[in-house]
Structure formats: structure tokens, C-alpha cells
Amino acid sequence: MNELPGELAYAPTHEWARLDDDGRVVVGISDYAQEQLGDVVYVELPELDQDVAAAEESAVVESVKAASDIYAPVSGTVVALNDALADAPELVNEDPYGRGWFFAIEPSDPSQLEDLLDASAYSEHCESAAQDDGGDEDA
Amino acid sequence: MPFIPHTAADTAAMLRAIGVADIEALFDEIPDRLRSTPSGTPRAGLSEMEMRRRFAERAAQDATGPCFVGAGCYDHHIPAAVWDLASRGEFMTAYTPYQAEASQGTLQVIYEFQTMLCELTGMDACNASVYEGGAGLAEAVLMAVRANRKAARAGWPRTVPMAGAVHPLYVQATRSIVCNQGIDVPMLPYGDDGRVDLTALDGLAAPPVALVVQQPNFFGVLEDVDAIADWAAERGTLLVACVNPLSLALLKPPSAWGSAGADIVCGDGQPLGVPMASGGPSFGFLCSRQALVRQLPGRIVGRTEDAHGEPGFTLTLQAREQHIRRAKATSNICTNQGLLVTAATIHMSLLGAAGLREVAAASCAKTRELIHALRRPRRFSAPCFHECVIDLGCPATPVVEALARDGVLGGLALGPYFAELAHCVLVCATERRTSAEIERFATALRGALSN
Amino acid sequence: MGAQTIFDLSQPGRGAGAQRPSPAAVDDLPAELRRDAAPRLPQVSELQALRHYTNLSRANFSIDSQFYPLGSCTMKYNPRGAHRAASEPGFLTRHPLAPASVSQGFLACLHDLQEILKNAAGMPAMSLTPMAGAQGEFAGVAMIRAWHDAQGDASRREILVPAGAHGTNPATAAMCGCTVREVAVRDHGDVDLDALKAAVGANTAGLMMTNPSTCGVFERRVTDIAAIVHDAGGLLYYDGANLNAILGKAKPGDMGFDVLHFNLHKTFATPHGGGGPGAGPVGATARLAPFLPGPIVERTDGGYQWAEPPQSIGRLSAFMGNAGILLRALAYALMLGTEGERRVGEFATLNANYLAARLKDAGFDLAWPQRRASHEFIITLAALARRHGVTAMDFAKRLLDFGVHAPTTYFPLMVPECLLIEPTETECKEELDAFVAAMERILAEARDDPETVRTAPHTMPVKRLDDVKAARELDLRWRPQ
Structure with a gap:
């Protein structure tokens, strides 16, 4: 697994969250998640000004063979969308922590970030998930 | 053994390879009490000849004279080449084109079909077909409710009114399918002109999520689609247009209705090369604006490139579908009506725009000739297409029964569908009806009415 | 065949004249409800259409032309x-x-x-x-x-x-x-x-x-x-x-x-x-x-x-x-008849168990080797994929080159790299043996020449298609150049 950016917080459902200086929380999916999905072909983003709750389905990311729900890592209001994904969904594969971001939230309770995993805990989480995938009965 | 090729020697060799004594041993995981024992009188298998004889006798029983019933299923001419080609085993006995490289024939036909339907309807995208018109309307309604995010955010009630003269059997099918998702489908009244009366929607607290209108409507009447489309667009209501694809060779495409056009277009493709055949199999089509393409249910074919950069076709947008999205899929549909779509694509290629226009015009003309010959008043005042409601002045059902015994399918008695129209029949004459057949109908009707 | 569509064959003024009814006028349709521009449907002769669709049909695998062991789909003979x-x-x-x-x-x-x-x-x-x-x-x-x-x-x-x-x-x-x-x-x-x-x-x-x-x-x-x-x-x-x-x-x-x-x-x-x-x-x-x-x-x-x-x-x-x-x-x-119905279940099951036994002997892994197959069974190529970098999808595509439609791939999801194989009762022993022979050949290729398997198919009208491009750059209808 590639080096995980240490400044991000991670959800067990493979979203990352970054608290910016302006107080907004930027959301994307991890390198591990994009690799599991394969070539991303479409991202369905939430709407601007939409209220989202932590752990609520807020977006959908599609590859040719799979579709995954994206859960908001914190509660708040959607204040920015990455419109570039409409024409270039491959940014999610190419630059998951940068130009492949999904949306930004104005958090109602920034302390929710503390409930997420740090890089090392998330890394462990991914390794155990990968081991499960090797078994025959992973339903 | 019909259709089973095994010789006794084959069976013995195969059992040896498996390592069991007999075929029965292969069922040893089925508990004994679940094993079927023969019950009732066994049916002896028939030879193909015997089976064909039985079918021929039964089919001959149902032969009727000229058909003047339309109501969603029309007796148009089908070029001989259409079903000669569609019945080729390579089309007829292929499965859904999962292995694209070995299914380019089916895939390209569907791509051509999608293009033709987009041309007829004026819409941006079309799926590879749904089951038929009624179930297709249900899918269109579900799609509209999913797609109208504005309505969902504003908490509008999940109500999708139908114009009063939408095909009553389509309405029934739609209600059976959408009611489980808490979607209400009220009927709007129709006026003396046979057109929908939208004033019934005035004064609602919130506009409907979507509105359904049929053109030409069930009565054969042409709706004022421009006004309806504008009404919907002004309110953020999505407009579902249910259309006869043949009529679109003459009529304005739904994309051009009013200033904004329809959002979703559906209908039944039977007039495009599909025999009446008791109403099925036919096919439904579903078209939409580009913005709604990911809400379309069912298969969709796209053009792409192969590993050498050559063009080819494949199923696409599959992440909408049940095998990937499961409980969150746009629909549970997986089967389309591929063979009927194949026939329709060939039919449209042979007829072309000019041919379809001429068939539509000839059908309209024959229907006018029929109305003139029947000498009964029209029930509705607005212009009609190739179907029309006429008033017999007496209960229509016994008259239609008498006509059928007399060898004429003399229209559809409307009483079972609209109590207030119990004296009315819906009649249709396609381009296939001759003046002699029309005269025969007129004579038979005079006879039936004088009894 | 490339991908020449029926629209590419179209010429203004051409048509299938025998299919046109005698002209009729309808003058009572309101002008505001009529369409002004005709839909761009093909303008081709009857022979052109016939040849185009005949040739397209030949780009399909079908039961009538190939063994089609697509699991869960029961691709048996459809009696004429x-x-x-x-x-x-x-x-x-x-x-x-x-x-x-x-x-x-x-x-x-x-x-x-x-x-x-x-x-x-x-x-x-x-x-x-x-x-x-x-x-x-x-x-x-x-x-x-x-x-x-x-x-x-x-x-x-x-x-x-x-x-x-x-x-x-x-x-x-x-x-x-x-x-x-x-x-x-x-x-x-x-x-x-x-x-x-x-x-x-x-x-x-x-x-x-x-x-x-x-x-x-x-x-x-x-x-x-x-x-x-x-x-x-x-x-x-x-x-x-x-x-x-x-x-x-x-x-x-x-x-x-x-x-x-x-x-x-x-x-x-x-x-x-x-x-x-x-x-x-x-x-x-x-x-x-x-x-x-x-x-x-x-x-x-x-x-x-x-x-x-x-x-x-x-x-x-x-x-x-x-x-x-x-x-x-x-x-x-x-x-x-009643007897024929019973034979359907029996011979569908015989064919599946025979194929399963033969493939097991040929070195393939059955997903549930301790169970009887029903009318279909699953093999998993997970070990093969790890060893040679050849996936179930590669196997499926390579089978096409041997004139066999691929089994169902990647279903059920719980079995990694799986093929779900359903021969049906209407296939004869020779056809099943030929399938086993093709599988053995591909298994040998996976060891000796995996690139051939990974880049299959090689004999179809098109090479492996780009699904990602299809989904990212939607082209759902033909448009004039």
C-alpha cells in the first residue's frame, strides 16, 4: 500500500476528510478504495446547500463493475462540489487525495472529525480487509 | 427422447466418468420425501406433427374477419423481410449480450434502434427496450419520481396524475407496479373535446412530481401538448409523454412540445413491425433527456473502441442495474425485448421516414373513410389521429359481440373502461383495411343496430 | 465488418419502394401538432437492409451456432x-x-x-x-x-x-x-x-x-x-x-x-x-x-x-x-410429455456432473467439490489467477476463440474468479468433451503463454472492448459526421 497522507482523517468506509483553514471539510475516497473499485467512470455528487449527516449516503462512485455509496464523514452543509469529475472521473484514480476530491462540507460539529481513524489505524483496517478478501467465504 | 441426444452408450460412459451407478444417484442430495412420484394421468409426448396439428386447429378456431380494433395494438403491414431476418437463429437464440465480442450483431442492432427512437422522439437517449407499453409507463413514472430531485427536496407528495384519456390498461398496469412505492396515480378528467382538463390541478398545495399525457390519447384524440408541456415546465413537474411511435412520423416529437419539451418519452413499439399476436410479445421503449440518462432502467448499448482502436459496441452504464446495484438499482428489469427490437429496427430501415409517414397518413385517411361510412356521430370534438370514438346510441358491448359473430372485429366497446361511454366504441382502420372491408363493417353495423 | 451502421449506408432519395402504401392526404391534422423536420431514419434499398442485418446476425454467438454454457441461463435448444x-x-x-x-x-x-x-x-x-x-x-x-x-x-x-x-x-x-x-x-x-x-x-x-x-x-x-x-x-x-x-x-x-x-x-x-x-x-x-x-x-x-x-x-x-x-x-x-419433462432434469444434471468430473480431472478447482452438481456448477480460477495472472474474464474471452460461448463470470460474487457452467440437457457428449479439451488447452496456455489468454479474444469481429471508455464517453446513438 502506498504511503497514506498523515494530515487526513479516514472513515472505515474508505472516505478521507481534510479540515481546511477556512473551516471546511473536504471529502474524497482513499487510494485503497479507488484501487478496489477500478477505473472510475462516474461520480454522482450531492447538491449544493444539501444538508448531510455523518455516515449518511451522500454520493455514489461508479466503476464499470461496481457502484459504491460514499458516506459523509461529518455532518453539515455541502458548500462546494468538484465539478471537474463530471468530465474527468479518472481524477479519482489518478489523484485521489488531490484533484480527485468529491465535495466540501461546512461542518456543524467539527469535533466529529475526532471519531475518524488516523492514517496508521486506517492502514491497519485496510490490511485486515485485504486478508478477508483472500478467503473463499467473504460474502 | 425429444431434444436429448444421449445414446445408451453415452449415458453409461458419462456415469462411469462421474463414478455413480445410475442417474438417480445424482439426485441423492434431494431428501427422499421431496422426490416427485408420478401423479395424475401421464401425458404422452406428441410428435412435432401432432403438436402442430393441435395448434393449427386451435388457431383456425380464432380466425376472424377484418380487424377494426386498435386500442394500443394495430394491424399494420409487416414487410416479409422483417421476420425472415429476425427469426435467424443467430438473433433469435442468442442471450443478453454479456460477452460483447461475441455479440456484436445484437449490440449494433440495439445501438441502431436507440438512434432511430431518439430520431422519432427527438430525445437524447433511449434504452434497449422494456417489456411493453403499460409496464413501460410504470417504469417511466418510477423514473420520473426518482429523477425529480427538486420535488424530493421540497417534500412534494409522490403524486403522478394521468391525463384522463391515457390508455386505461396502461393505467392499471402502472398502478399495480408503482403503488408499492407509495406513489399515487390519480386520473384527471377529460372534456367534451376528448382532451385532458388541467384545471383540476389548480389550487393544489404543491405541484405534482410528474404528469403523464398520451399522444394521440386512448380516444385517438390529439392533445394540446404544447400547453401541457408549458404547464409542467413552469411548475417543475416532469412531463412523461406516452406516444405511438408510428404517429411521430407525422406529429411533432415530444422534445418539441411547448417551449421545454417532454422529459421522459415512453410507449409501445408494436406498430413498428410486430404482429398483433394477442398483444405480446411486443416491446416498450423509454427515452429521456441527457440529464436523466442515469435514471433509465434496463439495458443500454454504447459505442466504444476495441484494443486495436477499432469501433465496437458494448452494454454500458451497467452500474445502474440490478446485478451490480442490487436493492438500489433503477429497476429489477434485466430481460428486454431484444428480438422485437431487432424486428422493429429492420422494419424502420425498410420503411424509412417517408414510408412510416405514408403508413401513418394512409391509416388516418382510412379511419376517416370508416367514420364516414359508419354514419354514426363522433363522441369527441378535437381532431383525431387514426382512431376515433363513435357513439352508437345504444349499449355497445352486445353490438360488438354481434359483429364478432358476424366476422368483423368492429371496434372496442368502451363501457368496461369508462362507464359514461357505455354507448361508444373505439374504432381504428389501418392502411391494411380495404374499402370493401370498410363497407362490410358498415353493413354489418347497420344490421346489428337494426336488431 | 468494422462498425458500419445502417445510417452509413443511407442515401437521400433511396428506399424500399415495395413497402410503401399508396399515398393518402390528411389535411385535418392541426399544423401546430405536425412535425416540421423528418426523423433521420435510414434511406436504403430492401437488399441493402437485408444484407446489413444478415451480416450483423453473423457477428453473434447463439445456441443455433455455438455451445452456450452460460450458467443460470439454461441455453438449451429452442425447438423450431x-x-x-x-x-x-x-x-x-x-x-x-x-x-x-x-x-x-x-x-x-x-x-x-x-x-x-x-x-x-x-x-x-x-x-x-x-x-x-x-x-x-x-x-x-x-x-x-x-x-x-x-x-x-x-x-x-x-x-x-x-x-x-x-x-x-x-x-x-x-x-x-x-x-x-x-x-x-x-x-x-x-x-x-x-x-x-x-x-x-x-x-x-x-x-x-x-x-x-x-x-x-x-x-x-x-x-x-x-x-x-x-x-x-x-x-x-x-x-x-x-x-x-x-x-x-x-x-x-x-x-x-x-x-x-x-x-x-x-x-x-x-x-x-x-x-x-x-x-x-x-x-x-x-x-x-x-x-x-x-x-x-x-x-x-x-x-x-x-x-x-x-x-x-x-x-x-x-x-x-x-x-x-x-x-x-x-x-x-x-x-x-410427462416422461420428457422428467428426462430434462435428469439429463441436465447428468451433463453438469459429467462436465464437473472431467474438469476436476483436468486440474480445475470446483467451488464445492464435496457436493453434487445440480444442472450447473462453479469452478474457481483464483489459484490460477495468483499463479499466472490470468483471470476468469481472460479465460472466458479465450473460450470464444474456441467457438464456445463463455460461462457466466464472477457470479455468485462470494466465489472469487469463478465460472458458472450450465451445459443443459440438449448438448451431446462430443460437445462436452470438446469444451473440456478447450479448457485444457487454455489452462496450458495460461502456464506457457499467458499473454495470449490475457489479450483474447483473437478471432472475433472485434478485439477486447474498452468498457471504461464506453461508460466515460457515452455514445448511445449514431450522429451524422
Whole structure:
């Protein structure tokens, strides 16, 4: 697994969250998640000004063979969308922590970030998930 | 053994390879009490000849004279080449084109079909077909409710009114399918002109999520689609247009209705090369604006490139579908009506725009000739297409029964569908009806009415 | 053939002149409702169209031209006699709304089919109207829901499905306004009874199940499963996708199921048509019979009549579903007879177990080697993929080069790198042996020349297609250059 950016917080459902200086929380999916999905072909983003709750389905990311729900890592209001994904969904594969971001939230309770995993805990989480995938009965 | 090729020697060799004594041993995981024992009188298998004889006798029983019933299923001419080609085993006995490289024939036909339907309807995208018109309307309604995010955010009630003269059997099918998702489908009244009366929607607290209108409507009447489309667009209501694809060779495409056009277009493709055949199999089509393409249910074919950069076709947008999205899929549909779509694509290629226009015009003309010959008043005042409601002045059902015994399918008695129209029949004459057949109908009707 | 479309052949002013009716004028259509520009449909001669579509047909694999062991799809021979029987002129020209008095031949056929299917299901009531397996599923779950509502128990809205169920099962439950809960499957492919016991409760509407299951094995404790669900107040739905395995050998009604659908386009040999039409008749036990979708056909003293079940979930199509498919299924059933039906299940199972044994000997890994195959079985190429970097998809594509349609790939999802193989009863031993030989060849290639397998197919009209480009750069219709 590639080096995980240490400044991000991670959800067990493979979203990352970054608290910016302006107080907004930027959301994307991890390198591990994009690799599991394969070539991303479409991202369905939430709407601007939409209220989202932590752990609520807020977006959908599609590859040719799979579709995954994206859960908001914190509660708040959607204040920015990455419109570039409409024409270039491959940014999610190419630059998951940068130009492949999904949306930004104005958090109602920034302390929710503390409930997420740090890089090392998330890394462990991914390794155990990968081991499960090797078994025959992973339903 | 019909259709089973095994010789006794084959069976013995195969059992040896498996390592069991007999075929029965292969069922040893089925508990004994679940094993079927023969019950009732066994049916002896028939030879193909015997089976064909039985079918021929039964089919001959149902032969009727000229058909003047339309109501969603029309007796148009089908070029001989259409079903000669569609019945080729390579089309007829292929499965859904999962292995694209070995299914380019089916895939390209569907791509051509999608293009033709987009041309007829004026819409941006079309799926590879749904089951038929009624179930297709249900899918269109579900799609509209999913797609109208504005309505969902504003908490509008999940109500999708139908114009009063939408095909009553389509309405029934739609209600059976959408009611489980808490979607209400009220009927709007129709006026003396046979057109929908939208004033019934005035004064609602919130506009409907979507509105359904049929053109030409069930009565054969042409709706004022421009006004309806504008009404919907002004309110953020999505407009579902249910259309006869043949009529679109003459009529304005739904994309051009009013200033904004329809959002979703559906209908039944039977007039495009599909025999009446008791109403099925036919096919439904579903078209939409580009913005709604990911809400379309069912298969969709796209053009792409192969590993050498050559063009080819494949199923696409599959992440909408049940095998990937499961409980969150746009629909549970997986089967389309591929063979009927194949026939329709060939039919449209042979007829072309000019041919379809001429068939539509000839059908309209024959229907006018029929109305003139029947000498009964029209029930509705607005212009009609190739179907029309006429008033017999007496209960229509016994008259239609008498006509059928007399060898004429003399229209559809409307009483079972609209109590207030119990004296009315819906009649249709396609381009296939001759003046002699029309005269025969007129004579038979005079006879039936004088009894 | 490249990808020259019918539109590329079009020339202004050309057409199929023999197909045009004599011109007629309609002058009473309002100008504002007429279209101003004609749709851009092809303008080609009759011969051009004929040749174009003949050549396109030849770019397809089909049952008539290739072995097609597509698991869970039952690609058996579709008798031409059945096709011709359903194409009798009297059937093709019958209007769906023709009065019953002049439709007795057609209604008699439907009634006969209802009776044959009731017997095969082991259930006392049958509705033929659903137009596909998925619509049959919809009918079944809607009936379960309606039954609970009629008992005044509207809180039952949860549908259970075993892990690995067909995607249509959860999608159907959602369409019916129900939620879905998965029940785990244990080693050897059977449902985990403890997990099932933990899952059922006051919200359980029912369980949807395929048997033989999507694992390709018969669910041995099906009557225990039925008892657990029934004791909890739920009902059981039988998904008929795999009925070919047990036709004439065992009946879903005897296993405790309350409602089921048939896939006539699988079990009763009607053609798949490149993706449809199908037909998915629904059978029910006595308590669910009043809820069946209509219309059904009743025999009365005055002849055959249409009837609506008293508490019907309603109509699912404008007319009588895919009537022509129902006629083909009847023709097939008549040719089989009772004895022929039983042989279907027997020889479908013989062929599958033979192929499984041969492939095991050839070095392939069966997903459940300790189980009998039903009419289909699963092999997993996971070890091969690890060793040689050749996936199940590569194998599938390479099979096309050997003139064999690929088995179902990557289903069920719980088995990694799997192929689901269903030979059907209508294939002869030589065809099965040729398939084994092709698999052995590809296995050798995977060791010695994996690149050939990874880049397959090599002999199809196109090389491997770019699905990612198709989905990212949507091109869903032809446009003029």
C-alpha cells in the first residue's frame, strides 16, 4: 500500500476528510478504495446547500463493475462540489487525495472529525480487509 | 427422447466418468420425501406433427374477419423481410449480450434502434427496450419520481396524475407496479373535446412530481401538448409523454412540445413491425433527456473502441442495474425485448421516414373513410389521429359481440373502461383495411343496430 | 465488418419502394401538432437492409451456432417446431382485445399451459401474465406483501435473501417497497440456519430463494428453512431460475414454498432473442391464489373465459403478457410429455456432473467439490489467477476463440474468479468433451503463454472492448459526421 497522507482523517468506509483553514471539510475516497473499485467512470455528487449527516449516503462512485455509496464523514452543509469529475472521473484514480476530491462540507460539529481513524489505524483496517478478501467465504 | 441426444452408450460412459451407478444417484442430495412420484394421468409426448396439428386447429378456431380494433395494438403491414431476418437463429437464440465480442450483431442492432427512437422522439437517449407499453409507463413514472430531485427536496407528495384519456390498461398496469412505492396515480378528467382538463390541478398545495399525457390519447384524440408541456415546465413537474411511435412520423416529437419539451418519452413499439399476436410479445421503449440518462432502467448499448482502436459496441452504464446495484438499482428489469427490437429496427430501415409517414397518413385517411361510412356521430370534438370514438346510441358491448359473430372485429366497446361511454366504441382502420372491408363493417353495423 | 451502421449506408432519395402504401392526404391534422423536420431514419434499398442485418446476425454467438454454457441461463435448444406452432396465422393476427367468444382456441392453449405448469410447480393456481423472470419475482413479492396487508399485518416489510442471490431478488424487494436483509451461506453452499433463525422476526415478510441455489447445489435443508420462515409468520418465494435442474424430479410446492415463478425462456425452451422476450408465470398455494396478477383463464360450461383473481395485485401489462412465448412453451411441453419433462432434469444434471468430473480431472478447482452438481456448477480460477495472472474474464474471452460461448463470470460474487457452467440437457457428449479439451488447452496456455489468454479474444469481429471508455464517453446513438 502506498504511503497514506498523515494530515487526513479516514472513515472505515474508505472516505478521507481534510479540515481546511477556512473551516471546511473536504471529502474524497482513499487510494485503497479507488484501487478496489477500478477505473472510475462516474461520480454522482450531492447538491449544493444539501444538508448531510455523518455516515449518511451522500454520493455514489461508479466503476464499470461496481457502484459504491460514499458516506459523509461529518455532518453539515455541502458548500462546494468538484465539478471537474463530471468530465474527468479518472481524477479519482489518478489523484485521489488531490484533484480527485468529491465535495466540501461546512461542518456543524467539527469535533466529529475526532471519531475518524488516523492514517496508521486506517492502514491497519485496510490490511485486515485485504486478508478477508483472500478467503473463499467473504460474502 | 425429444431434444436429448444421449445414446445408451453415452449415458453409461458419462456415469462411469462421474463414478455413480445410475442417474438417480445424482439426485441423492434431494431428501427422499421431496422426490416427485408420478401423479395424475401421464401425458404422452406428441410428435412435432401432432403438436402442430393441435395448434393449427386451435388457431383456425380464432380466425376472424377484418380487424377494426386498435386500442394500443394495430394491424399494420409487416414487410416479409422483417421476420425472415429476425427469426435467424443467430438473433433469435442468442442471450443478453454479456460477452460483447461475441455479440456484436445484437449490440449494433440495439445501438441502431436507440438512434432511430431518439430520431422519432427527438430525445437524447433511449434504452434497449422494456417489456411493453403499460409496464413501460410504470417504469417511466418510477423514473420520473426518482429523477425529480427538486420535488424530493421540497417534500412534494409522490403524486403522478394521468391525463384522463391515457390508455386505461396502461393505467392499471402502472398502478399495480408503482403503488408499492407509495406513489399515487390519480386520473384527471377529460372534456367534451376528448382532451385532458388541467384545471383540476389548480389550487393544489404543491405541484405534482410528474404528469403523464398520451399522444394521440386512448380516444385517438390529439392533445394540446404544447400547453401541457408549458404547464409542467413552469411548475417543475416532469412531463412523461406516452406516444405511438408510428404517429411521430407525422406529429411533432415530444422534445418539441411547448417551449421545454417532454422529459421522459415512453410507449409501445408494436406498430413498428410486430404482429398483433394477442398483444405480446411486443416491446416498450423509454427515452429521456441527457440529464436523466442515469435514471433509465434496463439495458443500454454504447459505442466504444476495441484494443486495436477499432469501433465496437458494448452494454454500458451497467452500474445502474440490478446485478451490480442490487436493492438500489433503477429497476429489477434485466430481460428486454431484444428480438422485437431487432424486428422493429429492420422494419424502420425498410420503411424509412417517408414510408412510416405514408403508413401513418394512409391509416388516418382510412379511419376517416370508416367514420364516414359508419354514419354514426363522433363522441369527441378535437381532431383525431387514426382512431376515433363513435357513439352508437345504444349499449355497445352486445353490438360488438354481434359483429364478432358476424366476422368483423368492429371496434372496442368502451363501457368496461369508462362507464359514461357505455354507448361508444373505439374504432381504428389501418392502411391494411380495404374499402370493401370498410363497407362490410358498415353493413354489418347497420344490421346489428337494426336488431 | 468494422462498425458500419445502417445510417452509413443511407442515401437521400433511396428506399424500399415495395413497402410503401399508396399515398393518402390528411389535411385535418392541426399544423401546430405536425412535425416540421423528418426523423433521420435510414434511406436504403430492401437488399441493402437485408444484407446489413444478415451480416450483423453473423457477428453473434447463439445456441443455433455455438455451445452456450452460460450458467443460470439454461441455453438449451429452442425447438423450431414450437416457433412455427406459435406463428400460426390465426395466432399472429389475433387482436388482444378480441372478444372471448372468438378466442376459444387461444384461451384453450393458455388454459392447457396453466394446468401443465401447476403440475410442474406442485401448486394449485397459476397466472401466466408476467413477462419475464423479474416481473414474476415482482408479482410474487407484491403478493406476499398484499397477503400480509390482508391479514392486517402491514409491518412486515423485510425480505430475506441468501447471500449470493441473483441481483434481481433485492432489486425486486426494493421495487415492492420492502427492505432487504442478507442471510449468510455456510461452507458447502447451504443457508446458515442459525443466521436465518436470528434474522426472522415480526418484520419478516418472506424469504426469496433459488433451489438449486445460485451456488449450483440443492439446498438440502429446504424444509427446515421453510419451517423457520413460516413459524416466524413469513412466506417463501421460489425463484425459478434453476428449475431446469429438478423438472419432473421435485416440486417447489412440496418443499414448502408459497409462491414461485417459472422462467419459460429457460426451463421451457423458448428463445432468448438476444435478451428477450421472456415469460415468468407465477404459481401460488391456495392461500395466495386470490392475490395472483390477472388475467387468468378459467374453464366454464360456456367455454373459456378471462377472470381476475378476487384480491389480485392487478395487471402487470396492458394485455396478456408475452402471449406468443406462452404458446411456444406449451408446444414444447406437449412434445415432452410427462416422461420428457422428467428426462430434462435428469439429463441436465447428468451433463453438469459429467462436465464437473472431467474438469476436476483436468486440474480445475470446483467451488464445492464435496457436493453434487445440480444442472450447473462453479469452478474457481483464483489459484490460477495468483499463479499466472490470468483471470476468469481472460479465460472466458479465450473460450470464444474456441467457438464456445463463455460461462457466466464472477457470479455468485462470494466465489472469487469463478465460472458458472450450465451445459443443459440438449448438448451431446462430443460437445462436452470438446469444451473440456478447450479448457485444457487454455489452462496450458495460461502456464506457457499467458499473454495470449490475457489479450483474447483473437478471432472475433472485434478485439477486447474498452468498457471504461464506453461508460466515460457515452455514445448511445449514431450522429451524422
